[in-house]
Amino acid sequence: MKALNANRVLGVLIAALSLVYLYAAYQIPTFPIPRPIDSDAFPKVLGLVMLGLSVWLFFERPEARGDEAALSLGEQARRWLPVVVTASAIAIYAASLQTLGFVLASFLLVAGLTWFYGYRRHLVNAAVALAVPLFLYLMMTRLMTIHLPRGLLPF
Amino acid sequence: MEAFESLLYGFSVALQPANIMYVFLGVFAGTIIGMLPGLGPISALALMIPITFSMNPASGLILMSGVYYGAIFGGSTSSILLNAPGVAGTVATSFDGFPLAKQGKAGKALALAAWASFIGGTISVIGLMLVAPALASVAVSFGPAEYFSLMLLGLTAVVSLSERSLVKGLISAVFGIMVAIVGIDRQTGTQRYTFDSLHFLQGIDFLVVALGVFALAEVFVMLLQGRDAKGHAKQVLGSLKLSRQEVKEIAGPVGRSSIQGFFVGVLPGAGATIASFLAYITEKRIAKDGNTFGKGNIKGVAAPEAANNAACGGSFVPLLTLGVPGSGSTAVLLGALLVMGVTPGPMMLEQRPDVFWGVIASMYLGNIFLLVLNLPLIPYIARILEVPRPMLLALIIVFCMIGVYGLKFTAFDLYLLLAFGLIGLLMRLNGFPLAPMILALILGDLMEENMRRALQISGGDWMTFIEKPISATLIAIALVSLIVPPLLRGIRAARTRLREAG
Amino acid sequence: MFTKQVFACAAAALLSTGAIGTAVASDWKPTQPIEYIAPANPGGGWDTLIRTTARVLQEEGIAQQNFAPINIPGGGGAVAWAQIAAKKGNPHTMFAASPPIILVPLSGASRFNHKDFTPVARLITDYSILLVRADSPHQSAAELFEAIKANPALSVGGGSAPGSMDHISVAGAAAAAGVEPARLNYIAFSGGGEAMTNLLGGHVAAVITGAGEASAQLQGGQLRALAVSAPERMAALPEVPTYVEQGIDFTFDIWRGIMGPPDMPEAAVRYYEDMYQRMMQTEGWAKARDQLGWIDAYQSSAEFGEFLDGQLEQFSGVLGDLGLIRR
Numbered sequence: 001m002k003a004l005n006a007n008r009v010l011g012v013l014i015a016a017l018s019l020v021y022l023y024a025a026y027q028i029p030t031f032p033i034p035r036p037i038d039s040d041a042f043p044k045v046l047g048l049v050m051l052g053l054s055v056w057l058f059f060e061r062p063e064a065r066g067d068e069a070a071l072s073l074g075e076q077a078r079r080w081l082p083v084v085v086t087a088s089a090i091a092i093y094a095a096s097l098q099t100l101g102f103v104l105a106s107f108l109l110v111a112g113l114t115w116f117y118g119y120r121r122h123l124v125n126a127a128v129a130l131a132v133p134l135f136l137y138l139m140m141t142r143l144m145t146i147h148l149p150r151g152l153l154p155f
Numbered sequence: 156m157e158a159f160e161s162l163l164y165g166f167s168v169a170l171q172p173a174n175i176m177y178v179f180l181g182v183f184a185g186t187i188i189g190m191l192p193g194l195g196p197i198s199a200l201a202l203m204i205p206i207t208f209s210m211n212p213a214s215g216l217i218l219m220s221g222v223y224y225g226a227i228f229g230g231s232t233s234s235i236l237l238n239a240p241g242v243a244g245t246v247a248t249s250f251d252g253f254p255l256a257k258q259g260k261a262g263k264a265l266a267l268a269a270w271a272s273f274i275g276g277t278i279s280v281i282g283l284m285l286v287a288p289a290l291a292s293v294a295v296s297f298g299p300a301e302y303f304s305l306m307l308l309g310l311t312a313v314v315s316l317s318e319r320s321l322v323k324g325l326i327s328a329v330f331g332i333m334v335a336i337v338g339i340d341r342q343t344g345t346q347r348y349t350f351d352s353l354h355f356l357q358g359i360d361f362l363v364v365a366l367g368v369f370a371l372a373e374v375f376v377m378l379l380q381g382r383d384a385k386g387h388a389k390q391v392l393g394s395l396k397l398s399r400q401e402v403k404e405i406a407g408p409v410g411r412s413s414i415q416g417f418f419v420g421v422l423p424g425a426g427a428t429i430a431s432f433l434a435y436i437t438e439k440r441i442a443k444d445g446n447t448f449g450k451g452n453i454k455g456v457a458a459p460e461a462a463n464n465a466a467c468g469g470s471f472v473p474l475l476t477l478g479v480p481g482s483g484s485t486a487v488l489l490g491a492l493l494v495m496g497v498t499p500g501p502m503m504l505e506q507r508p509d510v511f512w513g514v515i516a517s518m519y520l521g522n523i524f525l526l527v528l529n530l531p532l533i534p535y536i537a538r539i540l541e542v543p544r545p546m547l548l549a550l551i552i553v554f555c556m557i558g559v560y561g562l563k564f565t566a567f568d569l570y571l572l573l574a575f576g577l578i579g580l581l582m583r584l585n586g587f588p589l590a591p592m593i594l595a596l597i598l599g600d601l602m603e604e605n606m607r608r609a610l611q612i613s614g615g616d617w618m619t620f621i622e623k624p625i626s627a628t629l630i631a632i633a634l635v636s637l638i639v640p641p642l643l644r645g646i647r648a649a650r651t652r653l654r655e656a657g
Numbered sequence: 658m659f660t661k662q663v664f665a666c667a668a669a670a671l672l673s674t675g676a677i678g679t680a681v682a683s684d685w686k687p688t689q690p691i692e693y694i695a696p697a698n699p700g701g702g703w704d705t706l707i708r709t710t711a712r713v714l715q716e717e718g719i720a721q722q723n724f725a726p727i728n729i730p731g732g733g734g735a736v737a738w739a740q741i742a743a744k745k746g747n748p749h750t751m752f753a754a755s756p757p758i759i760l761v762p763l764s765g766a767s768r769f770n771h772k773d774f775t776p777v778a779r780l781i782t783d784y785s786i787l788l789v790r791a792d793s794p795h796q797s798a799a800e801l802f803e804a805i806k807a808n809p810a811l812s813v814g815g816g817s818a819p820g821s822m823d824h825i826s827v828a829g830a831a832a833a834a835g836v837e838p839a840r841l842n843y844i845a846f847s848g849g850g851e852a853m854t855n856l857l858g859g860h861v862a863a864v865i866t867g868a869g870e871a872s873a874q875l876q877g878g879q880l881r882a883l884a885v886s887a888p889e890r891m892a893a894l895p896e897v898p899t900y901v902e903q904g905i906d907f908t909f910d911i912w913r914g915i916m917g918p919p920d921m922p923e924a925a926v927r928y929y930e931d932m933y934q935r936m937m938q939t940e941g942w943a944k945a946r947d948q949l950g951w952i953d954a955y956q957s958s959a960e961f962g963e964f965l966d967g968q969l970e971q972f973s974g975v976l977g978d979l980g981l982i983r984r
Contacts, residue, residue, distance in 0.1 A: 006585065014326065021333065028345060029345060031345060035342065035343065035611060036610040036614070036615035037607045037610055038343065039342065039343050039345040039347060042332075042603050043333075043336060043348075046329055046333055046336070049329055050329050050330075053322055053325050053326045054326075057322050057326065060320065060322055063320070063586060080379070082378035082381075083375050086374070086375065086378060087375075087573060087577065090371075090552065090569065090573045090576075091573060093556065093569065094556075094566045094573070097569070098566065106553050106556075106557075109552065110553050111549075112549075113545075113548065113549035113552065114545045114546045114549040115545075117378075117545030117548055117549065118545050119543055119546055128546060128550075129549075132550065132553070136191070140561075146198060146202075147564065
């Protein structure tokens with residue numbers, strides 16, 4: 001067995017997280033009126049169980065994995081690029097939703113990602129990216145009077 | 156046949172032209188709300204309160220309950236097509252529905268969901284009609300100890316949902332409970348893992364996690380797989396027809412899940428989400444081909460769909476006979492009834508038989524409407540899969556965002572969604588099964604809460620879980636379901652070894 | 658029909674927006690739609706108050722602007738309060754309030770309390786009611802509390818966490834009857850409905866809830882009411898005695914009112930105060946109020962503010978006895 005297999009790495013990682021979780025569990029204040037089981041009991045048990053499970057995982061033989069580990073660093077980076085870009089786009093969407101407004105932010109997200117994923121019929125892209133959010137926006141705000149951020153647009 | 160006469164009377168209410176129209180409008184609006192991301196039944200129902208105010212109470216409730224069960228009916232669509240559950244009650248449907256769609260059998264999965272929903276809904280209406288008044292006593296027989304044992308029984312399924320590695324399944328489950336525990340502890344008012352942030356006070360919403368680890372993580376996985384997964388373009392819909400063999404196969408699961416779902420729905424503390432999960436894991440356990448659950452087994456679509464619709468009908472028992480709402484949606488229905496001047500409760504059968512029986516009769520109609528509405532629509536709805544892949548992925552992301560934003564209208568939940576999407580991706584890449592986590596997330600905090608409540612009542616005496624007959628039975632079933640399968644496997648293995656040794 | 662009704666509602670809203678208001682006591686008028694906030698999910702007490710008043714104001718043509726109900730759930734109200742507290746001086750935001758606005762901050766779960774907001778008007782009140790099953794041996798509240806003294810394991814269920822409204826209203830009565838409040842075995846359920854089913858199923862000995870919520874169950878004959886927290890018997894429940902009648906010196910109001918953001922302009926407060934007063938004289942209000950089992954309890958902004966300070970004192974006392982003040 002290699003000293004550093006996937007389960008060992010995961011085991012150590014999860015053990016570390018369990019310790020942090022347990023530390024936080026010990027910070028939960030006691031309730032002034034005695035309870036048979038107070039708020040901190042369950043988190044402490046969960047933390048300990050997770051710690052035990054991480055040890056178990058550490059010693060479990062990992063399943064045979066595909067050959068993805070064989071990819072070079074450059075290939076790995078290229079593979080992960082779409083995920084990183086998408087995740088960043090979501091974060092930017094969340095941050096700008098209030099200021100840009102629902103329709104504009106959603107349009108930029110849909111059109112941008114569709115383009116990034118390799119769709120090249122720009123007119124269709126723009127039309128869909130505008131129509132879908134606009135339809136949902138009008139339906140929610142007009143028909144159902146649910147408030148969505150209006151942002152820069154005047155309606 | 157007192158029930159029959161009452162039902163006839165109910166139909167005389169439900170079949171008034173105006174009421175037929177309300178049933179239709181209710182289920183129509185409901186299905187669409189269920190299909191669309193970002194709109195749960197609760198917000199739609201709340202908006203209807205002012206509309207129904209001036210209506211006759213029977214018509215008002217007919218309209219609103221149509222929206223309610225229509226949303227559960229339609230909610231399966233996005234679970235199956237996009238792995239993005241629009242309603243919490245249809246999360247379990249995506250476990251097998253989405254794999255089916257990926258295999259080019261989206262049409263079959265959708266048709267199956269529609270039929271199972273229809274049967275589940277209809278069986279629950281029959282149940283309502285025959286035994287609703289009597290069932291009130293079932294609803295109240297479940298106290299904290301009984302709920303704890305029920306949740307415990309549900310959680311034993313983590314073992315069978317763990318797929319290849321038990322330890323990874325258990326880690327997923329513990330993580331699920333950890334997520335469930337975040338927020339204000341209802342037993343003491345103490346904050347747990349809220350990091351002094353207001354955003355965490357109410358806990359992490361189930362749909363944020365479900366959309367993150369299923370839909371968003373699925374998008375990430377597809378992105379990682381790159382271009383080669385472009386495969387399934389043309390025959391995405393597949394046939395809508397079920398073969399006779401398939402009908403035979405799902406008849407049992409649908410029947411069982413409908414009845415089980417109805418009874419779970421009757422319990423005020425449970426509801427459609429829990430019912431669908433319990434049905435799914437029960438069928439997975441007893442099926443001969445249980446190991447293909449999660450990979451596109453039609454029973455895995457039929458069971459939760461029958462159960463969640465049946466539970467929806469069942470939830471009218473505590474609402475109408477006890478005046479107790481079992482879920483957020485029924486709480487709004489209760490509020491609407493109060494505003495209309497009808498007080499549900501033990502006296503409702505005598506005071507407002509028109510509302511009681513009229514609504515039940517209208518549900519027969521509503522379920523038929525839903526089936527007739529949904530089946531012909533399937534080919535059109537499934538067209539969404541023909542959208543070019545790059546655009547579909549982008550649209551799924553936006554749908555998830557709307558779904559999550561619509562829960563509490565805070566951008567913070569969008570970051571949470573992203574976090575759970577990445578967590579889901581990491582879990583999948585490292586072979587951690589997602590189903591145990593979702594199951595634990597739903598059942599975990601109810602289990603803790605009811606355990607502590609039961610012990611608070613018993614003064615810290617743990618025997619309370621064994622002294623109560625219902626609770627003891629449930630714990631016994633839980634133990635049996637944990638011990639028997641590995642035992643059987645052991646015996647079988649020993650036998651083959653003996654035979655080989657010879 | 659559905660869409661038509663929505664359309665009709667929208668049209669009504671537009672009409673009333675443009676309609677010429679009747680004579681108003683102050684010169685100030687709202688110039689945009691009012692964000693009318695229920696700090697909870699749809700379906701609860703705050704939500705019902707918000708939606709009902711919004712509708713009556715519109716239907717009776719009293720509102721000159723649209724009152725748009727908005728639900729901001731979370732933290733027993735704390736999430737909404739934090740958002741509203743940031744809208745200093747905004748005259749177009751109001752929210753529903755009731756005892757939790759005092760209790761939640763006392764228990765340490767909100768940085769904002771009633772003093773951070775502007776009282777607009779108290780509207781209605783309800784009382785808490787102590788229930789047992791019809792087959793229970795306890796015939797009166799006094800008897801129940803005696804039994805609890807002898808056997809502290811007897812459990813009383815309520816629909817909210819310890820230290821919140823239900824707990825305070827039964828612990829206060831228990832204290833007045835000579836039971837040490839911290840020893841009362843209070844069981845927190847996740848809603849009044851759940852508490853009620855647990856009483857019906859015999860899982861707890863008694864339940865405390867709002868009198869309005871309990872009336873249907875009482876009619877069914879499966880439950881018996883031991884006491885209401887009103888100063889005098891309630892008109893809707895004339896057969897239920899008060900605590901005071903039974904020698905337990907305790908009353909408790911489940912009041913509900915409307916409040917605004919910090920430093921709401923004086924003129925706006927005058928305007929709304931007057932608007933609610935007029936609303937409560939309409940037929941539409943009377944009908945809705947009776948259907949919901951509410952009791953009119955109007956107080957103007959100034960009276961409401963004083964009342965709130967008095968409530969703070971009362972609640973601090975009970976919570977202090979329980980050891981639950983965490984500020």
